[in-house]
Amino acid sequence: MSHLPVLPILIPLFAAALALFFEHRRFGMAPQRAVAWVSMAAMLAVSLLLAAEAASGRIHVYLVGDWPARLGIALMVDRLSALMLVVGQLLGVACLLHACAGWDRRAPHFHAFFQFQMMGLNGAFLTGDVFNLFVFFEVLLIASYGLMLSGGRGERMRAGLHYVAFNVAASTLFLIALGLLYGLLGTLNMAEIAVRVAQLPAQDLALVQAAAGLLLVVFCAKAAVLPLYFWLPQTYTHAPAAVAGLFAVMTKVGLYAVLRVGTLSFGAAGALDGFAWPALLVLGGVTLLLAALGVLASRRLRSLAAYLVLGSASTLFIAFALATAGTISAGLYYLAHSTFAGAALFLLADLIRRRRGAAGDRKDVIAALPDRTLPGVLFLVAAVSLAGLPPLSGFIGKLLLLQAVPAASTGWVWALVLGSSLLMLVGLARAGTRLFWRVEPWPDTSPERLARYTPATAMKVAPVRPLEAAATVLLLGYGITMSIAAAPLLDYTRAAAAQLQSPASYVEQVRAAAPTLREP
Numbered sequence: 001m002s003h004l005p006v007l008p009i010l011i012p013l014f015a016a017a018l019a020l021f022f023e024h025r026r027f028g029m030a031p032q033r034a035v036a037w038v039s040m041a042a043m044l045a046v047s048l049l050l051a052a053e054a055a056s057g058r059i060h061v062y063l064v065g066d067w068p069a070r071l072g073i074a075l076m077v078d079r080l081s082a083l084m085l086v087v088g089q090l091l092g093v094a095c096l097l098h099a100c101a102g103w104d105r106r107a108p109h110f111h112a113f114f115q116f117q118m119m120g121l122n123g124a125f126l127t128g129d130v131f132n133l134f135v136f137f138e139v140l141l142i143a144s145y146g147l148m149l150s151g152g153r154g155e156r157m158r159a160g161l162h163y164v165a166f167n168v169a170a171s172t173l174f175l176i177a178l179g180l181l182y183g184l185l186g187t188l189n190m191a192e193i194a195v196r197v198a199q200l201p202a203q204d205l206a207l208v209q210a211a212a213g214l215l216l217v218v219f220c221a222k223a224a225v226l227p228l229y230f231w232l233p234q235t236y237t238h239a240p241a242a243v244a245g246l247f248a249v250m251t252k253v254g255l256y257a258v259l260r261v262g263t264l265s266f267g268a269a270g271a272l273d274g275f276a277w278p279a280l281l282v283l284g285g286v287t288l289l290l291a292a293l294g295v296l297a298s299r300r301l302r303s304l305a306a307y308l309v310l311g312s313a314s315t316l317f318i319a320f321a322l323a324t325a326g327t328i329s330a331g332l333y334y335l336a337h338s339t340f341a342g343a344a345l346f347l348l349a350d351l352i353r354r355r356r357g358a359a360g361d362r363k364d365v366i367a368a369l370p371d372r373t374l375p376g377v378l379f380l381v382a383a384v385s386l387a388g389l390p391p392l393s394g395f396i397g398k399l400l401l402l403q404a405v406p407a408a409s410t411g412w413v414w415a416l417v418l419g420s421s422l423l424m425l426v427g428l429a430r431a432g433t434r435l436f437w438r439v440e441p442w443p444d445t446s447p448e449r450l451a452r453y454t455p456a457t458a459m460k461v462a463p464v465r466p467l468e469a470a471a472t473v474l475l476l477g478y479g480i481t482m483s484i485a486a487a488p489l490l491d492y493t494r495a496a497a498a499q500l501q502s503p504a505s506y507v508e509q510v511r512a513a514a515p516t517l518r519e520p
Contacts, residue, residue, distance in 0.1 A: 004053070005062040005075040007046045008085060008122035015039035016115035023109065032111040033100055039115060040093050043122070047085040054082035055492065057499065059506060061128070061513035069510055070192040074128035076510060079496035080332070084125040084256055087336045090478060091249050091343055092118055098347050098471035099242035107150035107240070116143035117246065124253050128510065130181070130215070130265070131188040133257060134174050137222070141167050144250065147243045148235065156238040163235040170221040177214035184208055191510035193265040194503060197272060209275060212266055216258060216276050223254030223313050225280070226287040233294065236306035241350030241468075244302070245343035245475075251313040252335055259320050259328070263500045264507070277321045281409075284317025285416050292420035295427035301349040301361035304431055305342060308386050311424060312338030318413065319401050326404025328497035333490060334397030337482055341385045341394065344475035348378050351468055352435060363434045374469065376436045381476050383428040388421045393482040400490070 015035050022031035053060060054077055064073040096114065104110040120140025127133050148160040182188055184207055185196045197208055221228040232251070236244050258280070266272040291314055294307035312334070319331030352375050353361040381392070388394040398417060405413045482489060499506065 003062070004046055004050055005060055005077050005126055006064065008043055008050075008126065009075075009119055011039055011042050011046070012115040012119040012122065016112045016119070019111040019115060020109070023112070029105060033104070036096055036100075036111045036114065039118075040089065040096055043118065044086075044089040044093065047082070047089045050077050051082040051086050053077070054079045055495070057495065059509040061510055063513060063515055066515045068515055069128060069513055070187050070189050073132055074189060074510070074513070075126045076128040076190075077126060078506070079492065079499050080256070080260070081125045083332060083336070083492070083496060084252070085122060087252075087339055088118070088121045088125065088249055091246065091339055091475075094340075094343065094347075094471045094474045094478075095242045095246040097474065098245065098468050101465040101467035101471075103240055103242055107147070109146060110150060113143045113146040113150070114246075116140075117147065119143075121249065121253065125256065128191065129187075129189040130193075130261065131178055134171070134178060137174070137253070138171060140250075140253070141171070144243075144247065147246070148239050159234040159238040163231055166221070166231045170218050173214060173221075174218045177211050177218065180207070180211040180214070184211065189510075190261065190265045191507040194507050195511070197266065205272070209272060212261075212272060213276065215261060216280070219254045219257040219261070220280070220283070221254070223251045223258065223317070224287075224310055225283050225314060225317055226290065229287060229290075229310055232310055233303060233306045236309060236346070237300060237303045241347050242471075244305075244346040245471075248309055248343040248346065249339050251309060252316075252339055255313060255316050255320065255335070258317075259500065262320075264503050274323055277323050280317055281321035284314045284321060285412075287314035288318065288416060288420050292423035292427075295424045296430075298427065298431075299362060299364050301352060301363065301431055301435065302346065304363075304427060305345040305349055308345065308424065309338070309342045311420065312342060315398075315401075315417065315420075318417070322405060322409065322413075324404060324406060325494070325497045325501050327401060328500060329490065329493040330397055330400035330404055332493040332496055333393070333482075333486075334401065336489075337385070337393040337397050337479055340475045340478040340482075341382060344378075344472050344479075345382050345386065347468065347472040347475065348375065348382060351375060351472065352379075356435075361435075363431055372436050376432075378469075378472055378476060379432055379436065381480075383425075383432060385476070385479050387425040387428055389425070391483060393479045393486070396483060396486050 015038070018035045019032050022035065050060070057079075060077040061069065062075040063069060064075065067073070099110065099114070117140050120136045120143060123136030124133055124140065127136060145160070145164050148163060149157065178188060181193070184200075184204060185193055187193060187196060200208060217228075224232040236247055239247060262276065266275070288311055291307050291311035294310065295304055298304035298307060316331050316335055316338075319327045319334065349361050355375065359365040385392040385394045388398040398421065402414055402417060
């Protein structure tokens with residue numbers, strides 16, 4: 001049990017190596033898929049065990065190489081990191097299920113990249129120092145480049161190259177911030193940073209604040225907040241469905257980093273406590289408004305799903321930047337909901353695209369959709385959840401967030417969250433109407449209108465693959481389960497928020513972890 005924290009990193013690492021070994025075509029896809037599923041099952045089991053252990057409130061510190069936390073690599077498991085681990089594994093199971101319907105055959109090295117992506121995600125949630133946060137960011141980003149560009153051409157290749165260039169620039173800025181922090185403090189361990197910032201002379205605090213500001217810029221770039229969100233809509237729109245679904249958690253990694261570093265490394269130091277929250281609150285609000293307008297303006301269902309992911313990320317920025325136990329708790333619940341619901345819409349958009357033939361997932365093309373029952377029901381559930389309507393988890397998350405907003409911010413936060421939800425609801429309703437109801441040509445017979453009509457007889461309709469439908473149902477089922485089991489989940493997120501709000505206790509537990517053999 002003492003080695004559990006390192007297993008979510010080692011399991012996908014070895015699984016990726018095995019997947020590469022079985023890539024020769026004489027083996028077929030069966031061995032690669034078997035390795036992938038064994039790895040996912042093991043990671044999910046370990047994540048659930050870590051979550052059960054973290055529920056007690058104890059922070060499990062794992063010293064890699066038996067070096068003290070301030071000197072070596074430390075992994076930390078608390079309620080927040082355990083929650084993120086479970087969310088990541090549940091999402092990975094559904095995306096892998098969708099890919100195994102046949103897309104993994106068309107993407108070279110898909111299963112190896114997928115396992116490396118899971119390794120990077122797990123490591124980012126578990127690491128206790130910001131340098132290894134950078135390392136795991138790079139692991140997951142490099143894997144995401146491969147997943148995004150595998151078998152791609154045209155628009156996907158163009159969007160993928162923009163995505164790569166943007167993240168390379170952000171990673172360079174990350175390294176600059178880390179160098180500045182280490183030069184000032186002599187450590188990059190998150191808990192140790194909090195102690196040393198509190199001991200710094202007043203004249204050095206401005207430099208530390210500048211370094212912290214650079215870190216937050218990088219995290220905001222990963223989380224896609226204004227003005228650093230322009231990469232997200234095109235990247236997510238053109239990514240393959242299983243990859244776009246997995247990418248739904250990528251923005252949450254940036255949000256996790258903002259919350260972790262903001263509350264632990266700088267939250268425990270009075271001079272820097274909350275120095276960036278007001279700016280992040282404003283930026284999150286503006287990004288939410290732009291995301292809602294993007295939902296209205298989207299012509300493709302995949303683009304609409306991308307803007308909904310952006311909207312969920314900006315809603316979480318508002319929740320975390322308000323920096324109260326109630327808003328953080330509601331935000332953590334909403335984080336899990338939005339990850340599953342956003343990924344489900346990407347998978348559903350691909351199912352609809354393939355069923356509409358040449359019309360694809362375009363909303364401005366009138367086309368019949370064979371057998372609308374299953375896609376229609378799935379879209380209805382996804383839309384209700386993403387728009388925040390009762391009784392599903394999106395409504396619960398937003399309701400709890402609005403209830404927890406401090407009195408000084410109630411007016412504009414309520415107006416912004418409810419107004420953006422209304423705009424998103426209108427966008428989702430328009431998409432449903434055009435995709436499922438309007439299947440006959442308009443009375444207007446002008447050449448311009450007729451050019452946008454694709455008769456069903458002219459379409460090459462792909463059959464529904466059971467695994468693809470099952471993956472979408474599974475993700476939506478997560479959201480329904482979250483609604484039914486809301487009470488215990490919210491108890492957990494409240495405890496996680498309280499733990500985050502007590503950074504001094506966190507620092508004491510991490511610094512108390514001593515090597516078993518030596519103390520340099």
